[in-house]
Amino acid sequence: VPVSVICSPPQNYPLYIRSVPTENELKFHYTVHTSLDVVDEKISAMGKALVDQRELYLGLLYPTEDYKVYGYVTNSKVKFVMVVDSSNTALRDNEIRSMFRKLHNSYTDIMCNPFYNPGDCIHSRAFDNMVNSMMMQVC
Amino acid sequence: ITEVCGAKRVGYFGPAQFYIALKLIAAAQSGFPVRIESIKNELPLPRFMALKNDSEVRYGTPAELHGVKFQVPHATSEKNSYKRTDEGDKQEPKSPPMSPICSPPASPSTYQRIPLSYGYGKSRSGLEQQHGAPYEVRHSTHQQDGPSSGNYGAKPAHCSILNRSLSAEREQQDSSAHYSDDPWRITEEQRDYYINQFRSLQPDLNSFISGSVAKNFFTKSKLPIPELSHIWELSDVDCDGALTLPEFCAAFHLVVARKNGYQLPETLPETLLPEYLQAASLKPMRDCALFDSYSESLPGGQQTRDFSRTEKATAEEVPDNSALLQDAKKDDKQALKVSTVLKTIPKEFQHLTVKTAAQESNALKARPRSRSYSSTSIEDAMKKGEEPPTPPPRPQKSHSRASSLDLNRVFQQNTQAVRSGWLPPPPPALPPRPPVSQTEQVSEFELHPQMNRPPSQAEENSSAKKEVVLAQPPSKPARRKLRTEAQGLETPELSPTINVTSSLPAVKPHLPVQKQSSKQKRAIQTAIRKNKEANAVLARLNSELQQQLKEVHKERIALETQLEQLRPVTVL
DSSP: OOEEEEEOTTTOOEEEEEESSOTTHHHHHHHHHHHHHHHHHHHHHTOSSOSOSOBOOOOOSSTTSOEEEEEEEOTTOOEEEEEEETTOTTOOHHHHHHHHHHHHHHHHHHHHOTTOOTTSOOOOHHHHHHHHHHHHHHO | OHHHHTHHHHSSBOHHHHHHHHHHHHHHHHTOOSSGGGGGSOOOOOOOOOOOSHHIIIIIHHHHHTOSOBSSHHHHHHHHHHHHHTTTOOOOOOSOTTTTTOOOSOOSOOOEEOTTHHHHOOSOOOOOOSOOSOOEEOOOOOBTTBOOSOOOOOOSSTHHHHHHHHHHHHHHHOOSSGGGGOTTSOOHHHHHHHHHHHHHHOSOTTSOEEHHHHHHHHHTTTOOHHHHHHHHHHHOTTOSSEEOHHHHHHHHHHHHHHHTTOOOOSSOOGGGSHHHHHHHHHHHHHHHHHHHOOTTTSSTTOHHHHHHHHHHHHHHHSOOOOTTTTOOTTHHHHHHSOHHHHHHSOHHHHHHHHHHHHHHTTSOOOOOOOOOTTOOOTTHHHHHTOOOOOSSSOOBOOOTTOOHHHHHHHHHHSOOOOOOTTSOOOSTTOOOSOTHHHHHHHHHHHHHHHHHHHHHHHHHHHHOOOHHHHOSSOBOOSOOTHHHHHHTOSGGGOOTTSOHHHHHHHHGGGOSOOOOHHHHHHHHHHHHHHHHHHHHHHHHHHHHHHHHHHHHHHHHHHHHHHHHHHHHHHHO
């Protein structure tokens, strides 16, 4: 049940959002969106170390729901948020980190494309493929 | 024959069977028995009924001969037609069937004009050959099993080069007959076309095109942005935001394919991978290598040369976009230019300089600068600065980019014709091509390019209406001062006002590398001559532009008066 969302920093609107189980998708969207606030909070809290390589948010927004939300911020304040199922205990911190790193790399590749205007929604097929494969891996 | 070649067994004529069949036909016509062994002989090409008409040949011969449905033809024809379109000729698929497939059974790898080759081409693919009648077919050494390196297009004219490269390369590469059907395989014609386009954007074939330049270029193709974005994703394999030559060829090829109706693939086809293209393009590239050969051919370690080399190295980092880079002449001179100012200026010039240096290694090779003023690059303005190689005093072919510096120089040195104001003020304080002295040596090199430049530029100027681009024959904006720095010449930092001519002599003595003075003199004289020509062209251009300006002013005045006339009425 991973859901990943990338949000552009200043405006906090999603550039890309994808969920694997398509039911209850809206709930995940909502979750991700609300978690942005937490991410912002963490960013501002981290004063000196401007952007830590990754930021882990291991908390449950809804105590009843058993899923975890992870966040990651890039140097340009682009936020990645990932929601995973808590029952998926096989997922460890390192794996989450590597997933975020892959996301970041793919995002960088998209940026290199001159036809992509920063701020546009991301429609890259390569990016989609990467995200899909990642999510399949987790499920 | 059908049985022997295996068609009967498999039930169709694939390329392999087809070739064998043709070989057998040739054998039979030569009197050999129809057996597999016969095709091992050296056989003349089979002779089919003389069919002048392509279509007849196409349809008649195969039908007569085989009466079997060809597997490949239609697909091939489509591919061929699309392949050809990139040349801009969307011609009706003409006869010459063959394009990729042609590998006539003939053993010798030579070109043959064969009317009957139509027989080989099952497809109607348009090899968009202008001439229907005999066309050259590349023969590759016949491989027994079948299509020897396919993908030979019957080339009308420039087959020789292609042939050479193709036959050598393709044969090894294509073991199966399928490549000929592959829409993702780039033919030689296409490759040449792509290479030329690449050159128009970036003269240095070993360097790359920046993202923005490429974006402007591909946007011209009028494909929707998402598709272009996808094409970029596919072709920019190393994801560095720039396109090397193979990447560019792949991207261009995809654009062409898309325009012809092919759906873009999800992943880059193998034949479009840079490594593949790189290998395949080695030969054709050689032809242009001459222009790009930098250091090696340079005459004894002139500083300029070394300098250009370093420049080149640095320049390579910078993607070149401008099509404007016409100005090859500059090369060394540019190097001389004040580096500081030039840094921003087009790296492309750097490339040019480097390139010119390379070319000139033999002394004055004409730089294959693309003359496209019409480059879409937004940096055109910047790039315009190139100018034809200026002889000792930098020829101020004021390119649009024309750095202010150049303009200054132009004013000083050349006719006092005022450059049209449209030239974007080049980076200020570009040292006048100071290193004229340095250019001395360079001038040798530059002479030729300059020579070529002015005329070409003149043409272009007149044609291209772009103001920016029109730029006078490329006056190289103060190029890299690198040279000066490297050499420690004083010129580099010279104030722009320095008259190049005057400085020339002064600088001359400083030139570290003083080749034979007589040679230099000659070079200088040639350079002077060229400069004069360039000046004349520029002056002409200037007057034309002035004229235009006047007309525009007149119009404006007329409109204003009209407005005035109307105004009182409304003010009521």
